[in-house]
Amino acid sequence: AQSVAQPEDQVNVAEGNPLTVKCTYSVSGNPYLFWYVQYPNRGLQFLLKYITGDNLVKGSYGFEAEFNKSQTSFHLKKPSALVSDSALYFCAVRDWAGKSTFGDGTTLTVKP
Amino acid sequence: KAGVTQTPRYLIKTRGQQVTLSCSPISGHRSVSWYQQTPGQGLQFLFEYFSETQRNKGNFPGRFSGRQFSNSRSEMNVSTLELGDSALYLCASSLVGQQNTEAFFGQGTRLTVV
Secondary structure, three states: OOEEEOOOOEEEEEOOOOEEEOOEEEOOOOOEEEEEEEOOOOOEEEEEEEOOOOOEEEOHHHOEEEEEOOOOEEEEEEOOOOHHHOEEEEEEEEOOOOOEEEOOOEEEEEEO | OOOOEEEOOEEEEOOOOOEEEEEEOOOOOOEEEEEEEEOOOEEEEEEEEEOOEEEEEOOOOOOEEEEEOOOOOEEEEEOOOOHHHOEEEEEEEEOOOOOOOOOEEOOOEEEEEO
8 A cells, every 4th residue: 555654743944944844655656746735724735746757856836856766755845945835735645546645744834 | 717616615513414515626627536634634535536436435434425426526425423524625636537647626625513
């Protein structure tokens, strides 16, 4: 069975500093990996995805993620955090049948 | 292009009642998935429908059911409500349910069972 782990419940960074939100996965076959962001009282919004190709994927709002097959990781990164980036972030893996499994989420807090 | 629409946004029900939630996907999207989000359990997959057929199912009791109509709109039903069913229920649609396509989420229905 596929699984996703987000080892940190919370990540705190200062505005302007780089941020990393970690994600590791387990899936049979080729991984299809996604990052979503959720703001309070809203649904999830798509940020970026890895399907194939370059290991560094660029997405919305200046976010990027690095796919590492040997470490089965797909960490979300941003070079310079903004206060408005504060939200709940979910990593997800999708299998060949289209079923998605989400991590438990990581709350990112960016302080001014 | 309209997004995924979920109705109602908020709902309060009494234990033992049943409830029906509605989801209208983005036009052209034929895959609709449902998720339950709670503070303790995170985001849990309920089921996915594609072309009016349930294609995937999560580990939820039979009290949770759903269906999809020919226009791709989907409903989710929960019977004999329990206090633990209080949650944010999210619907997501995607193009033809391919594994490389991202999902588009609605704002959710906040269900409170009292």
